[in-house]
Amino acid sequence: MSSRDTVFNAIRQSLGRGPLDEAARRKLDARIAEPPQHVRATVDDADLIARFAQRFESRAGTTERINSLADVPTAVAALAERYGIAPSAVVGTALGELTWPEGWQIDHGAAGIEVMLGVSLAWRGIAETGSILMLSGPERPITHNFVPETHVVVLPVEHIVRHYEDCWVALRERDQGTPRAMNFISGPSRTGDVEQTIELGAHGPRRMHVLILG
Amino acid sequence: MEFRSPEFKTRAVHALHDVNLQKALSNTKAGFVVKRAQAAEEMPEFEALRDTARDIKDHVLNNLDHYLEKYEAAVTAAGGHVHYAADAEDARRIILGICKKANAKRITKGKSMVSEEMGLNEALIADGYEVVETDLGEYIIQLADEPPSHIIAPAIHKTKDQVADLFAAAHNKPRKTDRAALVAEAREVLREKYFSAEVGITGGNFLVAETGSSVIVTNEGNGDLTQTLAKVHIVTSGIERVIPTLDDLSVFLRILARSATGQETESYTTFSTGPRREGDVDGPEEYHVVLLDNGRSKMLGSRFQDMLRCIRCGACMNHCPVYGSIGGHAYGWVYPGPMGSVLTPLIKGMDGTYDLPNACTLNGRCKSVCPVRIPLPDLLREVRHQQYRKNMTPKRQKQALKLWRYVAERPKLYHFAERIGVRILASMANGKGKLRSLPFDPGWTGARDLPAPTGRTFLELWQAKRGDQ
Numbered sequence: 075m076s077s078r079d080t081v082f083n084a085i086r087q088s089l090g091r092g093p094l095d096e097a098a099r100r101k102l103d104a105r106i107a108e109p110p111q112h113v114r115a116t117v118d119d120a121d122l123i124a125r126f127a128q129r130f131e132s133r134a135g136t137t138e139r140i141n142s143l144a145d146v147p148t149a150v151a152a153l154a155e156r157y158g159i160a161p162s163a164v165v166g167t168a169l170g171e172l173t174w175p176e177g178w179q180i181d182h183g184a185a186g187i188e189v190m191l192g193v194s195l196a197w198r199g200i201a202e203t204g205s206i207l208m209l210s211g212p213e214r215p216i217t218h219n220f221v222p223e224t225h226v227v228v229l230p231v232e233h234i235v236r237h238y239e240d241c242w243v244a245l246r247e248r249d250q251g252t253p254r255a256m257n258f259i260s261g262p263s264r265t266g267d268v269e270q271t272i273e274l275g276a277h278g279p280r281r282m283h284v285l286i287l288g
Numbered sequence: 289m290e291f292r293s294p295e296f297k298t299r300a301v302h303a304l305h306d307v308n309l310q311k312a313l314s315n316t317k318a319g320f321v322v323k324r325a326q327a328a329e330e331m332p333e334f335e336a337l338r339d340t341a342r343d344i345k346d347h348v349l350n351n352l353d354h355y356l357e358k359y360e361a362a363v364t365a366a367g368g369h370v371h372y373a374a375d376a377e378d379a380r381r382i383i384l385g386i387c388k389k390a391n392a393k394r395i396t397k398g399k400s401m402v403s404e405e406m407g408l409n410e411a412l413i414a415d416g417y418e419v420v421e422t423d424l425g426e427y428i429i430q431l432a433d434e435p436p437s438h439i440i441a442p443a444i445h446k447t448k449d450q451v452a453d454l455f456a457a458a459h460n461k462p463r464k465t466d467r468a469a470l471v472a473e474a475r476e477v478l479r480e481k482y483f484s485a486e487v488g489i490t491g492g493n494f495l496v497a498e499t500g501s502s503v504i505v506t507n508e509g510n511g512d513l514t515q516t517l518a519k520v521h522i523v524t525s526g527i528e529r530v531i532p533t534l535d536d537l538s539v540f541l542r543i544l545a546r547s548a549t550g551q552e553t554e555s556y557t558t559f560s561t562g563p564r565r566e567g568d569v570d571g572p573e574e575y576h577v578v579l580l581d582n583g584r585s586k587m588l589g590s591r592f593q594d595m596l597r598c599i600r601c602g603a604c605m606n607h608c609p610v611y612g613s614i615g616g617h618a619y620g621w622v623y624p625g626p627m628g629s630v631l632t633p634l635i636k637g638m639d640g641t642y643d644l645p646n647a648c649t650l651n652g653r654c655k656s657v658c659p660v661r662i663p664l665p666d667l668l669r670e671v672r673h674q675q676y677r678k679n680m681t682p683k684r685q686k687q688a689l690k691l692w693r694y695v696a697e698r699p700k701l702y703h704f705a706e707r708i709g710v711r712i713l714a715s716m717a718n719g720k721g722k723l724r725s726l727p728f729d730p731g732w733t734g735a736r737d738l739p740a741p742t743g744r745t746f747l748e749l750w751q752a753k754r755g756d757q
Contacts, residue, residue, distance in 0.1 A: 084374075089350065265508045268448055268470060269447065270320075273468055
C-alpha cells in the first residue's frame, strides 16, 4: 500500500467513515467555489491612500506621491543619490518603457547576487495593513522583490483596496489565474533573532520605498 | 532530532540555574507578551476572528480527506508534486530521494518545525549534503549545534555575546559585537548560500486547497530567497495544515502575527504554486510538497482532535509560567511549552514523556491566548488521565490521591481533618502568618513561604458570621 493510501485510510478510519458521498463532496466544493465571507478588520477610513501610507510607514517603510509613470526614473534616481546607491537597477517590464537619466544601467532579467536596487510594479495595495501584493511572472520577476538591498515599488492609487479579500476577488477574475508566486510585502526585511531587538535588512531589502502613483 | 524528554527534571533544574537563559526568558515577557496584548486590544474583531479560525479548522479536520484531495489536485495541475509521508522515516526517504535526483550538494532551509520533527537535517548531513539553515535564529543555533528552544524564536536563549563568539568562530572574520553588524555579517555569508544551493526546503504555514498554494509567513525574507533561488523547492508541512480558500486564509493572516509577535502583519506572506512557468526568468524548476502524518491522523476523531487546530504561533509558550522559567530545551524535543507537552506524548509515545504534562500548573493562560482556542489545560489533563490508566503515575502520588478522595467523599471527616490541620499550621506559624519551611516537603518552601492559616477554617468563620446576623 502506498503512503498516500495509508494516510487517507488512517484519516477515514479515525473519522469513522469511508470516502465522503457525492452530495457531501458537492457541498464542500460549493464552499470553495463561493467562499464564506468571514469577519474582517474594520477599515472605515474615507481615505484609503492615506491609510495605506500610514500603515506602511509604521513598519519603517517610506512612501512618496508621484503623478505619472514618467516620474518613476526621476524619483528612483533621487532616492539612489540620497542613499549613495550606484545608478543601476533591475526593473520589471510590467512598468512599461521608462526613460532613465543618462548613465543608468537597467536590466529586466532575474536579479543576481550583485544587484542593489530593484524597481517593481505592485499588483495591489491593501489599506487594512499597508501591504503591497506582488504577483510573479515574466514581467514581474520575483527575485526583484527579495534580492536587492533597496526595493522601490510603484503602486497606482486605483489599485489600493480595503481588505485582503478584495485582492482575491480580483485574482479570481484574472485570465491567467493564480500566478506561480504571490507576495504580500509589508515593509523592509527585519529580524528580532538577536536578543529580541529588531534589526532591518536581515535577508531581504533593508529599505522599501513605495511610489504612490496618481 | 534527539529525544531528551525523559531527562526533563534534570534539564529543568539546569535551566533554572542558567544565567543567560534566565535573562533571555525575562525579555520574552516584555516582548511577546506585552505586544500580543496590545495587538489584541487594538483590534475589536480579534475575539470574533479567533472563533472563526477555530470553526474553519474544525470544518477542515472533519473533512480532511476531501480538502487534501482538492489541494493535491490543484498542486498537480500547477505542475507540482505532492508526497504523503506516514511517519518521519518515510518523509526522510522521500526528501533524500528528491535531493539525490537533483544532484544536490548544498541545501538551504527556511524555518520548518515539521522538518525538525522529521529529523531531516541529521539525515541530510549523514548522506553528505551541506545543510544551511537561513532563518537567522536557526542559523545561530545550527552554528551552536543546538536544537531550537522556541518554535518562532529558536535562538531566544542566546545572548548577543554568544552570537558574536559563534560568528567569529564560523566566519573567520573579526569578532563583532554590534547587533546590526552581526545581522549584516550573517546576511553576507548566507547570500552566497542562497545563490549556490540546488535544493531549498521551507515549511508551509498554510496550504490552500482552492489554489494549490503553500504559504509561508516570515519577517526576514529568508524563506522567500530559499525557495526562489534554488532549482528545486521542497515544502515540508503537516497534513492538518490545509485550509479551503484564500478567504479562509485571510482570517488566519489576521490572527497569526498578532498572536505570535504582536505584529499587525509580518514583513512577508509568500504564496508558492508549482514550479516556474513558461516565460518566467526566476523561480524553482521543480516544486514538491511533503505532507507528514506522523500520528496526526490518529489524533483525528479522538479526544485530542482540537490539538490539530494549532497554527504554531508560540503564544501558549510565551504566556506559560513554566516555559517562562525553564525555556524550551528542558522539554527535550521539537515542540516545547503547553502545545509541546500535548504533542510530544502523542507523537513520541507515553514512555519517557511522563513529566511534560505534569509540569503544567493548569493556570490556563495558554488557553486564554490560543488564537484557535485549543483547550490546552484540558488536553494536558487528558494526557495525565491516560498516564494514570497506563499505570504510570508514581505509587506515592496515587496513594495520596486515594487518601484525599476517601476523606473528600466524607464531609464530616473532611471538616474535622481540616480543623485539626488549620490549628496545627497556625501554631507552627506562631502568629507570624507564614511558614518558612514545611516539614514533609522542604522543596516547596525552598524559594517561597507558605501563607499560614490563622487558626479557624473558612467554614467555621462562615458559620460564625451567619450566626452573628
